[in-house]
Amino acid sequence: MPYIKLLASEEERECIFCTLPAMKKDRENLILYRSELSFILMNRYPYNPGHLMIAPYRHVGDVDKLTDDEAADIWRLIKLSILTLKRAMNPEGFNIGANIGKAAGAGFDGHVHIHVVPRWSGDTNFMPLIGNTKVVSDALHNTYDELKKALEEVLGGMSGK
Numbered sequence: 001m002p003y004i005k006l007l008a009s010e011e012e013r014e015c016i017f018c019t020l021p022a023m024k025k026d027r028e029n030l031i032l033y034r035s036e037l038s039f040i041l042m043n044r045y046p047y048n049p050g051h052l053m054i055a056p057y058r059h060v061g062d063v064d065k066l067t068d069d070e071a072a073d074i075w076r077l078i079k080l081s082i083l084t085l086k087r088a089m090n091p092e093g094f095n096i097g098a099n100i101g102k103a104a105g106a107g108f109d110g111h112v113h114i115h116v117v118p119r120w121s122g123d124t125n126f127m128p129l130i131g132n133t134k135v136v137s138d139a140l141h142n143t144y145d146e147l148k149k150a151l152e153e154v155l156g157g158m159s160g161k
Contacts, residue, residue, distance in 0.1 A: 015059060015108055015110060015111050016108060017055040017056075017059070017108060017111040017113055018057075018059050018111065020041065021034070021039055021057060027141070027144060027148075029041065030042035030044060030140060030141075030144055032052070032084075032144065032147055032148055032151055033077065033080065033151055035073055035076070035077060036073065037056055037057060037058075037069060037070050037073040037074075038054055038055060038056045038057065038070065038073045038074050038077055039054070039055060039057065039077070040052055040053070040054050040077050040080070040081055040151075041053055041055070042140060042143065042144055042147070043115070044140065046117075046140075047095075047115075047117050048117050048118055048119065048120075048123055049089065049118070049143050050085050050088070050089050050091070050117075050118045050143060050147065051115065051116070051117045051118070052081045052085070052115070052116045052117075052147075053113045053114065053115055053116070054074050054077045054078055054081065054113065054114045054116065055074075055111060055112065055113035055114075056070045056073070056074065056112065058070065059110065059111050060111065060112055061100075061101075061109060061110045061111060061112060062100060062112065063098070063100060063112055065112075066112065074114060078096060078114060078116060080151070080154065080155075081116045082094060082116065083154045084147055084150045084151040084154050085116070085118045085147070085150075087150040087153060087154055088146050088147050088149070088150035089118055089146075089147075091118030091119055091120055092119060092120050092121055093118075093119040093120075094116060094117065094118055094119060095115070095116075095117040095119060096114065096115065096116050096117075097114070097115055098112065098113065098114050098115065099115075100112070
């Protein structure tokens with residue numbers, strides 16, 4: 001229901017990729033990691049458990065408007081996201097992508113963001129087919145805590161190299 005209400009109020013929404021980082025309430029807002037130019041956050045309405053998004057802090061709507069430094073930082077965080085998800089959830093694969101523009105399905109078409117979705121063989125079920133509903137098997141903040149711990153382990157391993 002919160003997702004349906006969010007879509008219904010689409011015209012009135014603020015940009016979550018601008019407002020959430022400014023609040024400095026990372027766990028509450030599901031922000032897992034902040035770099036200098038971009039950040040990783042969990043999707044509040046995930047396709048699968050562990051569904052992450054990476055966005056620049058700067059409000060920019062097109063990939064071609066990113067600076068080279070922003071683009072490089074986003075790809076670094078995609079790599080960090082994959083390493084974290086592998087450690088925490090052991091997925092068998094990933095979908096990585098972006099919906100650029102409303103016609104492409106962007107929920108927030110004014111702010112570029114990349115989706116990283118962990119996948120497992122057989123991770124789809126009958127609910128999306130008959131009920132237009134996706135069942136996610138864990139509470140968001142439980143997943144957040146698990147991913148945050150794995151992220152810190154990955155970062156600790158990187159600093160030791």
